Amino acid sequence: MRKYVIAGNWKMNMTPDQTKTLIDGIKAELFASELKAEVVICPPFIDLAAAVEACKDTKIKVGAQNVHWAEKGAFTGEISADMLKAVGAEYVIIGHSERRQYFGETDITVNQRVKAAIAAGLKVILCVGELLEEREQGITAEIVAKQTKIALMGVTAEQMKDVIIAYEPVWAIGTGKTASSEQADEVCEIIRNVVATLYCGKTAEELTIQYGGSMNAANAAELLSMPNVDGGLIGGASLKSADFAVIVKAVR
Numbered sequence: 029m030r031k032y033v034i035a036g037n038w039k040m041n042m043t044p045d046q047t048k049t050l051i052d053g054i055k056a057e058l059f060a061s062e063l064k065a066e067v068v069i070c071p072p073f074i075d076l077a078a079a080v081e082a083c084k085d086t087k088i089k090v091g092a093q094n095v096h097w098a099e100k101g102a103f104t105g106e107i108s109a110d111m112l113k114a115v116g117a118e119y120v121i122i123g124h125s126e127r128r129q130y131f132g133e134t135d136i137t138v139n140q141r142v143k144a145a146i147a148a149g150l151k152v153i154l155c156v157g158e159l160l161e162e163r164e165q166g167i168t169a170e171i172v173a174k175q176t177k178i179a180l181m182g183v184t185a186e187q188m189k190d191v192i193i194a195y196e197p198v199w200a201i202g203t204g205k206t207a208s209s210e211q212a213d214e215v216c217e218i219i220r221n222v223v224a225t226l227y228c229g230k231t232a233e234e235l236t237i238q239y240g241g242s243m244n245a246a247n248a249a250e251l252l253s254m255p256n257v258d259g260g261l262i263g264g265a266s267l268k269s270a271d272f273a274v275i276v277k278a279v280r
């Protein structure tokens with residue numbers, strides 16, 4: 029039995045006060061429902077403390093959107109894994125395509141961040157996914173395999189218990205263009221097979237693989253019904269408590 033995980037990636041949205049309001053709204057929506065999925069909320073760094081406070085005494089977990097690989101030092105503007113742990117974050121998103129596209133993130137720095145996060149005791153949501161040109165060129169499988177293999181260099185089978193992979197086709201992020209459930213399932217299965225070759229069948233079977241990219245209240249149930257889709261990484265729709273709750277409840 030794989031764990032379903034629904035994570036909200038708030039990106040660069042919300043102040044600490046707004047964080048409290050939105051989480052209170054999510055709690056109200058989910059109140060009294062038996063959660064079939066782990067729920068994770070990933071606000072900006074500056075909101076983490078408010079999010080941890082708002083999620084106290086609930087099952088909702090809090091995650092960050094990035095982490096630096098060094099323990100500490102002269103890295104202006106960066107945040108370490110120990111700092112995230114100290115504020116109460118349990119998860120961290122690593123390798124999001126917006127980091128890769130706009131902030132020069134590479135497969136190698138993604139790997140460094142993944143190793144540092146796991147070593148500090150954080151759970152990782154590792155993002156992989158192809159560009160539209162890559163899909164059109166027919167190289168989606170090669171691209172996600174390469175991203176996955178490099179990101180997991182030096183990560184042991186034991187440590188894979190702390191890793192979730194999010195398949196996020198870049199052309200579907202924030203565009204309103206969702207991958208079809210078949211497309212999502214196909215690539216999630218490719219990723220699962222890559223993990224099976226890197227580790228073993230059991231590690232691959234137990235791995236939670238999310239789909240992300242314009243997942244919303246209307247399409248979540250169908251995407252989440254696919255055999256290789258074990259959750260979602262939700263951007264836009266995670267900023268509305270009612271929509272996010274519908275997605276969480278779509279897990280059966």
Ligand code: PGA
Pocket residue numbers: 037196200201202203204240241242243261262263264265
């Ligand atoms: P979106 O973002 O749901 O707004 O497409 C998903 C993501 O970037 O994680």
